[in-house]
Amino acid sequence: GQNIDQPTEMTATEGAIVQINCTYQTSGFNGLFWYQQHAGEAPTFLSYNVLDGLEEKGRFSSFLSRSKGYSYLLLKELQMKDSASYLCAVRDGGKGGGNKLTFGTGTQLKVEL
């Protein structure tokens, strides 16, 4: 089966660094995505990992360890506008469903002054 776990909520301070963890157990794997979603809006793409290691993109970085079924999203220099839900999603690598995404429930991040 497919199982993706991430914390439900996190709170951090403006200007700080926060790490959102995601663990997964899926029958197929063809990449892991992080999306940001503000309330009432579309999820927007943040990062993609398919090989082990760290991918850096401005204030956001994402890490993947395939052997451990583990990823994290690192947000630096937090801003108030970073308050949102962060969704971890694994792309299925299986036959016939090579592109579908399996999502975690999302981590609601609140950035405070």
Add this chain to the structure above:
Amino acid sequence: EAGVTQFPSHSVIEKGQTVTLRCDPISGHDNLYWYRRVMGKEIKFLLHFVKESKQDESGMPNNRFLAERTGGTYSTLKVQPAELEDSGVYFCASSQPDWSSYNEQFFGPGTRLTVL
């Protein structure tokens, strides 16, 4: 470049009625997906089109749901007859042909369906 658009943004219907949701993907995107988020749960996959063909419909909950993508452009998702448990936010996403880089999916803003 216009993003993925969905219509309507909200729909409130009574149990037993029919509702049709529409998705217009980004131009040139062969792949089109439907997902659903029921309150308090994760976003779940419903089905995947490649152009006009259904590639994977393993997530469709039952035969009250019918998705079409005639001509390989926009797609519709019809729920007939609607039940209370169909309430949720229905997202559409699209992505480029499979040969492109990491093939991220671009999501629309969703249609919030409420069945009373």
